[in-house]
Structures are given as C-alpha cells and as structure tokens.
Amino acid sequence: MKIHNFSAGPAILPASVMEEAAAAVREFNGMGMSILEISHRSKQFIAVMEEAEALVRELLGVSDEYGVLFLSGGASSQFFMCAMNLLDAEDTAGYVNTGTWSTKAIKEAKLFGQVKELASSKDKNFSYIPKGYDIPTGLKYVHITTNNTIYGSQFQTLPETDTPLVGDMSSDIFSRPIPVDRFGIIYAGAQKNMGPAGVTLVIVRKDLLGKVTRAIPSMLDYRVHIENESSFNTPPVFPIYVSMLTMRWVKAQGGVAAMVPLNEAKAKLVYDEIDASPLFTGVISDVADRSRMNATFLLKPGYEHLDAEFLAACKAAGCDGMKGHRSAGGYRASIYNSMPIASVQVLVDVMREFAAKHA
C-alpha cells in the first residue's frame, strides 16, 4: 500500500532524493566507497559542503554578510547558542511566545541574559499569532518561531521593528521567500523541509558576533564554525549530503518562490475541507495565522468519541502520522514542500467520507 507520510518531523522527503541517497550509501560518486565511509576532508565531500552552502545562498538570497553553517545539536541547541553568542548578561532580548518551542527558547536564553516576553498567545493555548504589541528599542534581537509545528500557526508577516530578528524556521524554511536582511540569525533543524534529522542550518550575520564578554566553548562559538566552514569537527556527513540533494530538488522545482503556490494549494485543500466539514474544526482561532506547513484540526464537540475511528480510517487509506501533538490534541496534517498534492487529496477524501458517514 502506498503510504502518505503526514508526519511532523522527521518528515517526508522527495522520492528522488531517497533513491539517490540510497544509491550513495551503496557507492558514492564512483569512489568505490559508501558516502558513510568517506573522509569529511575528501575533495568529494568538500564539494558536497560547498554545493550545500551555495544552494542555501541561492535559494534564500543570503549575502556574504552572513555565514551559512551546517551544525549538529538541532534547533534545541540554537535556543541557547543564539543567546550565548549575542546576549551579554546585562543585555535584553525580546521574545514572542507562540508555543512550545518559543517557550523552550525563552527558558534557555534566560541562562545568558535578560529576556523580555514581548507578547504571548499562551492565553488561548497558542491558537493565534500575537499582533499589535510594542517592541521597545534597545533590544539585542527579537526572537520569533516563524512556524509553530505543534499548534499549526505561522507568522504571515514579520514583527515591525528595526531590531535584528532571530528566527526559528525549523518547520518552514525553504517553503517561502525570506527577507534575510531583517534577520540576525535564522536557524532550522533539517528534519522537516530540508533533510533527515541530524543537521541544523544556521544563517548568521557576521557583524553581530564577537560582542559578548563571556568565554564560549569552541563548538558553541559561531565564529569558530564560520572560520572552519562547518568542519571544525567532523560534520554530520550523510545528513548534510541528503540536505544538499533536497535543496537541489527545490531548485529544480523552480526555487523557493515556486514552492509558494504549491504549498498554498495544498493548505487550501485541507483548510477548505475543515471549514466545510460538519465534523471537523480548525485549531487556529485566527484563520489568517494558519500554517501552510502543519494543518491542525479537531473533531467538533459531540463527536470526540470518533477519535480512534478517524485515525483508523486515515491509517486504512495509508495516511500516516496524522495524530496531533499531545499539547494540541486532534489531528495534524504536515504538508511540507515534498508532500504531493495527490496525497493531500487522499486525506481530504478520507475526511469527507468519514464526515458523510458520521455527521
């Protein structure tokens, strides 16, 4: 049976990328060796790293004022690393709290400096993106989580401020163009739109570094990784390779701008079904804040007893990974770049048939 992978992450990657990655595990680039056993200092892998960096710069429009890094440790390590590198103990950074990941980012940043929570949607279980809040001057940076994987909300416009933004884009990187020059740091765990788990993209404005007074361990210092082109230590070779293949695929589709109408069409398909359904309702209270990457929905009041049956119907149709995160409940259809619209149609058909049968 064909499986439609709606998992929130690690998540679906293009089928052609899987094929090429599997072939490289057998033999890479005619070397007589697997991609898993070649030196990270080999000219063949250095070419992979260079192409990966060039693709990030080309796809997102990243200038030389920024370093492009492939690190390990996930976005969870960036929660503290951005503060450790940018924020002295007496400095203040602003954070917009839009969910679980923002909350964790705030907690870790507080170990290194002062944190001002500029706005929060915790009052309504993170079901919207805060708007209309003041951003004072004098902040070192303003941190946002551009897409909230768990709740299914997404910033459709950026906060209005001249302060550099720091953006956790783990679940919507490469899904739409980014005004990179608004950001001091952009970071993203690979395992949604970029590649498999095990590598984290960090784009960092070089002139912001070296201003804090604390001593920083080499592995946590962005400057060390910039100087060493992400190879200060042995980088995660295979996750970087597969990320490079995925970026090649994005480029072949027409680049990030070409992703937008495809992602909007997929999101519209799910959200239209939710809005028309007698059985389902969306999680996000302000529809303008709905994520194009993670569509979250619930059974309407009175139908909650159908939970297990709906998940079984999804599974029977090959729709995998539909259970919502325990913090949000219900269902979540993650519809990243490489999710075909045909798979989304399969899900929508399941939703419609299930509603016709039960509502």
Add this chain to the structure above:
Amino acid sequence: MKIHNFSAGPAILPASVMEEAAAAVREFNGMGMSILEISHRSKQFIAVMEEAEALVRELLGVSDEYGVLFLSGGASSQFFMCAMNLLDAEDTAGYVNTGTWSTKAIKEAKLFGQVKELASSKDKNFSYIPKGYDIPTGLKYVHITTNNTIYGSQFQTLPETDTPLVGDMSSDIFSRPIPVDRFGIIYAGAQKNMGPAGVTLVIVRKDLLGKVTRAIPSMLDYRVHIENESSFNTPPVFPIYVSMLTMRWVKAQGGVAAMVPLNEAKAKLVYDEIDASPLFTGVISDVADRSRMNATFLLKPGYEHLDAEFLAACKAAGCDGMKGHRSAGGYRASIYNSMPIASVQVLVDVMREFAAKHA
C-alpha cells in the same frame, strides 16, 4: 577496482551494514517509508534506540549505574561538556596530554574549572604514552585519550588511580574490552568503529552528575538526556540506526573480546612489515604504545623524495586514505574493526614491493 578504505574517520564500516542501511533508506522495516522520514517517536524507531542502548550495555558490560546516551556534536562537544557537568570553577581535573585531541580537551575544560596536566608527550611530538607520573588525590576526574588517531599511539594499560577516569575512546571503542567501572565518563564519536558521522556515544556514571553549581543549558546537561532517553530533542535518527547495525555486526562476530585477536593480527601484519622494511620506520617511539587502530609510519631519512610515488602506489592498489595527518606526516593505515585482514595484506604487499624496488 576494489577499494581498501584506510581512512582515519569517517571510516570503513562492514559491507553488510552498508547494504542494510541502503535498503532502509529505500524502505525501513516494511513501513512503506524510508528510515529518513519516520518519526523519532514511532515505535519502530524507539525499538532501534532501545536495541542500540542494549547492545552498548551488552558489548561493553555497562551496568545500570551508567546512562548510555546517543548525542550529537561529536567528541569535540564532549571536551567541554564533561568539564561543564563534572567540574565546578574551583575544582581540579587531571589530564594526560597525548596529542591533538587531548590538547583540545584541555583547552575547553579550562573554561569551566582548574586543569592539571599530569603528563604530556608533547616533548617528542606525541610519539609515546607517558608513564610513571604521579596522580594526586582530590582530582574530580582524570581524562585520557585512549587512542590517538593522529599520531598512532594507544594506552595499553590505564593510569593507576582511584579517581574516576574520563576517556575519549572515539577511535578505539568496541575494539577491546573496557573496565567500565574505572570510568566516570566514556565518550566516542561514532565515525570510526561505531557508525557514520553524526552521533556520539556517551556513557556516564549517574551518581557523578548534579554536583556542580553552574546552570547548564538543557541540551548540554547529561541528566536531561538520561531522563529523556536521548530523545529530549530529535536525535540523529539515521546515524543511530547505522550504529545499531554496526553493533549488531560486532555481536555477531563474537563481541568485543572476539575483535581483539583480529585487530592484533591486522596490526602485527603492518607493524612487522614496517619493522622489517629497509624503507619505512614507525612513528611511535615506544613500540609498546603502538595503536592497534591507526598504524603510522614514515619513509626513512634519505627516502623522503619517494613520498608522492608511494602514495601513488597505494592508490594504484586501491588502498585509499593512506596519507598521514599533517601533524604527524608520513602514512597512516587505519585498521578499525571492520577492516578485513585481506585488505591489510594488500597494503603490506604494496609496502614490500615498493621497498624492494626502491631500497
């Protein structure tokens, strides 16, 4: 042409592991999905994590007093994490300096506490393992690099002390039995004997944790990873999976004890050729300290002009990755667990024929 991969790391893995890993990139475990796109919370991947931990415990004899962690960030992150977690600012740790990696471990530890260099072989370009030095009481731990990948030396006996050892075993983990109870922490980047780059094994004695007064970011706190069974954040799924396959392979060979005679036979083959050769000489001055994992050697004085020609002869025979690290010069044959003795014989034949032609 058959390639014999003598690379120091990332390094050769068993051919059967590569085959199984490639198949899992196509489809894992009959799930209709690739290992690269399944959730780290799926029961199938949790089974991989549990088997990986169980194999570490079985192969190395690790009791429940220790946590077994699969982290990212490489051994280079452990250089500072072991000090950050075990050493308060006024505490002192002892370090034996046996090469590039020990030197880096010392540098990073100094950011967090007092470091006493107990002994060093820097005086002779790290060509031996120091012996006969005093180890004072009152140290929090004694750090050693059990195998020095760059220079080709290896501790054949452990320092005599009642203080817990901290061991960087990146390049000889699973190559021989370890008296785990002598250690407070054992750590190892996977990319030599354990798996591909992108995951780091950390074995840590739980009762040593929680004693320092500093605040530790969640991702750097061993206790957080123990509580969350290495899944506090998304772990490096594929590198862990391939490491698990490699450990299965070690077990199928008869376990770590069965590796010893095989590794000794391979090392003897290379070292006997070096010692009998009119052309080559070993790098390590005390032959008792020679590594069973990385055999390093040089052209004898007067023959250095043959360098490029020897490397070309290696390459012509399919012996890849033979160039020594720039810090040690000459040549390095890395002969990890999964290197077949037949490949070592190919190299020795090249060395012998080259000597017969030129000496």
